[in-house]
Amino acid sequence: FEGDLKWDHNDxxxxxxNHSPDLDADVIDDxxxxxxxxxxxxxxxxxxxxxxxxxxxxxxxxxxxxxDPYPFDGKDGLLAHAYPPGEGVQGDAHFDDDEFWTxxxxxxxxxxxxxxxxxxAAHEFGHAIGLEHSAVRDALMYPMYxxxxxxxxxxDDVAGVQYLY
Ligand SMILES: O=C(O)[C@@H](Cc1c[nH]c2ccccc12)NS(=O)(=O)c1ccc(-c2ccc(I)cc2)cc1
Ligand SMILES: [Ca+2]
Ligand SMILES: [Ca+2]
Ligand SMILES: [Zn+2]
Ligand SMILES: [Zn+2]
Numbered sequence: 544f545e546g547d548l549k550w551d552h553n554d555x556x557x558x559x560x561n562h563s564p565d566l567d568a569d570v571i572d573d574x575x576x577x578x579x580x581x582x583x584x585x586x587x588x589x590x591x592x593x594x595x596x597x598x599x600x601x602x603x604x605x606x607x608x609x610x611d612p613y614p615f616d617g618k619d620g621l622l623a624h625a626y627p628p629g630e631g632v633q634g635d636a637h638f639d640d641d642e643f644w645t646x647x648x649x650x651x652x653x654x655x656x657x658x659x660x661x662x663x664a665a666h667e668f669g670h671a672i673g674l675e676h677s678a679v680r681d682a683l684m685y686p687m688y689x690x691x692x693x694x695x696x697x698x699d700d701v702a703g704v705q706y707l708y
Pocket of ligand 1: 620621623624662666670675676682684686687689691
């Protein structure tokens with residue numbers, strides 16, 4: 544995804560365009576609120592949900608071809624993607640709805656077979672605010688998904704966002 548730009552404003556808006564059938568809508572919205580909080584806690588950025596019109600970060604669940612040049616690939620493989628900051632599709636976050644989305648707070652057995660929407664969203668929102676991948680294995684921005692029970696943002700992630708903002 545081109546460019547490692549940054550937002551030219553700190554009060555970022557987001558809009559959830561649709562929900563996955565795997566979780567209740569309010570559980571999904573809460574997971575996104577917590578995923579945004581990971582970043583707003585360590586930066587001057589604020590994230591506000593809007594319910595109509597064009598938000599900076601438009602969030603949608605889609606599968607295979609979902610309207611952009613980066614189709615998803617069915618179960619596993621690609622989990623989600625987010626564009627770096629900017630106008631239009633830039634900044635948007637898309638989640639592959641062929642994955643089984645769960646939350647760490649759910650029954651543990653579900654997280655073994657599902658992906659934590661909170662963790663993947665926190666990672667995607669890192670891209671949506673301009674972060675690239677980290678080489679630090681324990682960092683949220685590490686390129687490989689790993690289920691973390693009690694999640695802590697790594698110093699490398701904090702350094703990345705504080706470098707940008
Ligand atoms: O990295 C991503 O955001 C996407 C899209 C992507 C693929 N290649 C690149 C290269 C550079 C940026 C993004 C991507 N790849 S993915 O395979 O769907 C993926 C999504 C989330 C994660 C991830 C989630 C949670 C934690 I903790 C760490 C990584 C790893 C891999
Ligand atoms: Ca956008
Ligand atoms: Ca997939
Ligand atoms: Zn997409
Ligand atoms: Zn990534």
